[in-house]
Amino acid sequence: MHNFDFVKPATVADAARALSADGAQALSGGQTLLPTMKARLAQPSVIVSLTGISEIKGVCAVDGGVSVGAATPHAVVAAEVGKYYPALAKLAGGIGDPAVRSRGTLGGSLANNDPAACYPSAVLASAAVVHTNKRKIAADDYFQGMFSTALEEGEIITSVTFAIPEKAAYVKFDQPASRFALTGVFVAKHKGGVRVAVTGASNNGVFRWTEAEAALSASFAASAVESLTVSAEDMISDLHGSAAYRANLVKVLTKRAVTAAH
Amino acid sequence: MPKDGIGASTVRREDVRFLTGKGRYTADINLRHQTYAVFCRSDIAHGRINSIDTAAAMAMPGVLAIMTGADFAAMGGNPAGWHIPSRDGSAMREPKRPVLAHGKVRHVGDAYAIVVAETLEQARDAAAAVNADITELEAIVDMAAAVANPGHRVHDEIDGNLAFDWGWIEDNRAAVDAAFAAAPHVTTLELTNNRLAPNAMETRASIGDYDPGTGDYKLYTTSQNPHLSRLLIAAFVMGIPENKLTVVAPDVGGGFGSKIYHYGEEAAVLAASKALERPVKWVADRSEAFLSDAHGRDHVTKIQLALDKQGNFLALRTETLANVGAYLSNFSTATPTFLHGTLMAGPYRTPLVYVNVKAVFTNTAPVDAYRGAGRPEATYSIERVIDKAAHELGLDPLAIRRQNFIQPDQYPYTTPVGLVYDTGNYNATLDKMIELADIAGFEKRAAASKAKGKLRGIGYSTWIEACGIAPSNLVGVLGARVGLYDAATVRVNATGNISVMTGAHSHGQGHETVFPQIVADMLGVPASSVDIVHGDTSKIPFGMGSYGSRSLAVCGTAITKAVDKIIAKGKKIAAHMLEAAEGDIEFKDGKFSVAGTDKAKAFGEIAFSAYVPHNYPLETLEPGLEETAFYDPANFTYPAGAYACEVEVDPDTGKVTVESFTCADDFGNVINPLIVQGQVHGGVAQGIGQALLENVAYDAQGQLLSGSYMDYTMPRADDLPFYTVDHSCNTPCTHNPLGVKGCGEAGAIGSPPAVINAVVNALQRGGHKAVTHIEMPATPARVWAAMNA
């Protein structure tokens, strides 16, 4: 790890100011950033810790949904969101291990937008809104491919508001080694229709499986997607699974998520 | 008899310090004026070093020394421990393995410079500033291609990239081929034994400490065998007198084979320490471990079994490409040959066997012995081809095994591949396994799985192995360049407690608990009054260390021999003190007594008298009570067992879950049943890991794809079932006084074929009749692909 300065502001405004310095980078739970720094792949000159900012931590009910502060650790989401949005709480409780869940945060996960991360599928399927210190970004506009988002340099995610669907479930198939999602599917049945978001599978990061959304909006049953096929084109192919395998998982997990949704 | 003697399930005494953070590993040791080393490692698989510019790095803050391959060019190479000649009689190709890469880099992670600085961070910064000009060459990764393309050479002087082309036993080849030509049925299977990373919990670490006052070198290092390391470093690599080098291996956090070998980093820190006259410390991080620890397995094999229509084995032959990586590591030539080819008879009466092994250089990390070493590869091939043959002939997989077993009245049994099995009873362990695994209830369980939408399968393996290595005269004939005895010194202190110095070195096996049980049992003292000293060449007799499930069978026997000498001397002392003839003295339950009388002296009184010899036969007997014994075994030991594995396969995703695993093992006499169970649990975990999870993968450019736990799947508790483990069917070893065989590697040897046999069985039962094999690791993606081929 290279040397760096460390600041821990108490407000979003102070954090934004600190982040405007050359080579400054936000630190939330550190579960991605610190290993990268230890491997000397990232060398920020100023680390701006977000974990001292109480206004971006915690869970609260908002009109028609639930708002989760960006610096809220997964363990807190798992423990406190269940009464509003069980599928989201369950997803958070299935991320990594207890140590990762105590440190890692929603904001860090979304800013990083790992193609195998769990949260992006929930955000996309829930039609959630990503709040930053500058604006509100609709989920459909936020994710822009692997490790790529609508965030601008120095922009800070402050919270995410999730619309609570009538029924929802996340089913994750673990990559055997990392236990990130080899493929994960979040199915959410909203009043206006079903959204199906897939993580782990595509070279373009999290995506919506629109054919399944149409079929499930017509009939919310696992059998509704039976006749659909998932193209393996653009699917990730690696040590742990071919593109065809991932395409298969997309369908299998979608069916399982529909069955599990409540 | 003490309650904590032989047969007691004593809890491991060393665990208290390990589990409470009070172990003292190499990384925990910090010496005065210590400096820190970092190695520059190649990030390409194959390249010619044009120049290494260290000037900028040398000028950086805190940097004390930078040495490159050129600085070590005059030193010797790190040798292979066994010479394996080729079938045509030609000598093994043994390219020099330098301390640091010189001329060429030959695998990703090959170290070409050591950077030493005042702090670790300074050393890291400077290592990044070392500027190596390396011309990339085509990487040779695939073994078949390495052999087929003569122009491409890992070592410039070796065309064809072969270390040897070994035939075992070459004289039998024609007879084996003739039997195949005449056989009513031949089953052929091509399979890969996947490459594994050893992943000891503690990474390798070394501290070189040169004493300019005495000219002595001291090396603290993560070694399974400090004397062997000393011999290699002093006599072969650095050319310093053995008596000027002390090697200390303190607590060692697992090895699984990977810490048997001497690695260049050890010589490099010693040389740097001499140059700087300060201690030089290096601790590998996990990424370095993946890149530079010797890997295990990596065989590609074609095995054929010839049978009659009734399923009697007529002949067996194999052709194997064994990857040795970029350099010959110390045991790398023995592992695919004498630890593999000699096992190819298994527990069966197969009359004719021929094994061919070609050892192939590639631009990958060196491959060497890893828990089981050669025997898992042999067992996997045999037990898989038998299942395939049974399937082809429509025979029951257990019945075909049983009908070919060597029978209890056939011992000693000489196999066609050069071993003499002293004892065994394979029907007994098979019957025990059938009972414990409730084979009769399988169909009921399969129906329950089916009701859940899962495919259930059952697989078996009836395995044998040769361990307790090894008889020196035999291995000498086979090409070993060292002896494989072991040694122990038993020092009875004046106050009656006992220190036992052993050549064996525990790195997780529990020697500190088990060895005292033996001494306690023999001397009638509590085990708590016996302590083990190991791991320091300045304290222990010259022993060969721990690997090959040898600690108890070889070093344990040396301990018993030393204790025998203690008792014999004690009798002389007692005879004097009790004014009786030596022949009339009996030793039992910790007491020396005159036969037929109530005259007796306790063991402690004899010990005291030996050191305070006021009433002592000084004219005829030396004072003191300390004895050393070296023991060279007469034969290998042959543990064997029967394993059953039940799996469920998810037909939609291909995910395999191990539902049960049953082991009925014959380890001969058992000194500590609890530790034996633990060893079997760990071994089976590694075997299930190999079968379902673990895989070292390189891409075509020789880049390591599985270089961290993000991609290398270590087995976790929830990947594993609760095991059923039994070792009640004992046939004690006939040639060591304890009657013990080894148990350390058994689980890793016997389990992989049982798992894969179960997976294949599940798929076949599930209607995927065309699936006759699935490669390890049987990952969900692979199993799904097999079902959807």
Ligand SMILES: Cc1cc2nc3c(=O)[nH]c(=O)nc-3n(C[C@H](O)[C@H](O)[C@H](O)COP(=O)(O)OP(=O)(O)OC[C@H]3O[C@@H](n4cnc5c(N)ncnc54)[C@H](O)[C@@H]3O)c2cc1C
């Ligand atoms: C062993 C392990 C297992 C894991 N398993 C899973 C898994 O199964 N599923 C899964 O989804 N994830 C998994 N993760 C990832 C983990 O859940 C974290 O969510 C993720 O690492 C990032 O969150 P963090 O809070 O740690 O972010 P950090 O590491 O602190 O930051 C990550 C990036 O986000 C930026 N950032 C952080 N917060 C903000 C913000 N509020 N606004 C703007 N930018 C910000 C940082 O500058 C940095 O670039 C795993 C991680 C580990 C180490």
